Amino acid sequence: MTESEQLLAQQAAVGPHRIAQAEVARNIRDLPALPTIVLELIRTFDQPDVDVARLAETISHDQALAARTLRVANSSFYGLASKVKTINQAIMVLGFDTVRSLVAAGAIVHALPGGGAHLDLALFWRHSMATAVCARNIARRTRLNQDYAFLSGLLHDIGRLVLATRFPQQYAAAMAWRDQQDAWQVDAEQQVLGIDHQQVGLMLAETWKFPALIQRAIGNHHAPALDDLGDVPSIVHVANAIVHALDLGGEADALVPPVSGEAWASLRLDCEMLRAVFRETGEQYEEACSILSA
Known part of the structure; x- marks a missing residue:
């Protein structure tokens, strides 16, 4: 099979799994x-x-x-x-x-709904909680709002939960493509579904009328915008990458997402601050998971 034929075969395989934004909005209203x-x-x-x-x-x-x-x-x-x-x-x-x-x-x-066949709910929330704890620790050292950072970190991936529970077959196809191509999560979602969990999470955050800062932190957590630099969305972006790197969530074969140089620089984290964030996040993570079972 030629390279062009392989590309056409890939496109044919993912085409049926596209999800329209109107369909996502309708499912969000049903939550x-x-x-x-x-x-x-x-x-x-x-x-x-x-x-x-x-x-x-x-x-x-x-x-x-x-x-x-x-x-x-x-x-x-x-x-x-x-x-x-x-x-x-x-x-x-x-x-x-x-x-x-x-x-x-x-x-x-x-x-929020429970996990589907293609999303381990316990691992999902453990990663979310680890990100929340890490974000709060970063916020304390950057003198930004710790509670905004904690809640934004906890909810940054809620779009994944919506996709996995409301569109299980399409989500499974995206995850299969991600694993086959060894791709980033958001790239797989865009390729297969035509929409990613950041966009879906933002739609839910808007529907539930979350503050604009939390909406941006959820909707831009893989790619902070210019207005996000030096603010909570940049914190959540960095915290998510740190938690993946520390493997606190326990997700098998999860790739560490790339970190925006601009977002990283905007937080002005020096080596001493980072060491403290790593240590405190590791120490507090298991205890913080008590919130999930309360």
Whole structure:
């Protein structure tokens, strides 16, 4: 078979698996809605004045949400000296921003669909949590918002979850092509599906009305735009690559995605900072996974 014939055969093999954006949008609309309190919390991310007492009371009245939040607040991830028994105590000890992102993260994880035959859900969330922890550690050293970084890191790959659960056959074809060609994930998705998990994740983030900063972090986490430099999207981009390089998620044969030189330079991470990020991420990763089971 000539080279041109091989190319035509490849194109014929992937052609039937193309996914239209309208089809993705329709499937996203069919996903369960986020709890009202989570939407309310997300809307406060960009608000300077928030009625903390009222939101704390609202969280407390949702028994499942409050119980999950307290279990995580009392986990070794936060290392509190004494047990927290109420949402108000959690806010006093951890701060409202941390509790807000904690409540939102836990509720979103439980609202999203389970894994499909071609996506190991446990490995997926472990990689996501590792990226969240790494992003928070980078944010602390670059003096950027740690809670934005944590939530963005946790949700950066949600587009993969949508593709794997809503389009299982097409997603399987993309993964098979990725493995056959030893290609990057996003390249395989674009080649086979005509859309990648960044775009799908961005569509979900827009539908759920996430803050613009989190939308950009999800939608650009493999290729930060100019406006993303020196900000949370660049942090998530770098954190994702670090976690793949450290193999914290345990994904078999996962390639380390390339890092944008501009994004890397914009964060101004020196060797000492990087060593600290590597060490802290490795130390905190397993404990942070308690959020997933809370």
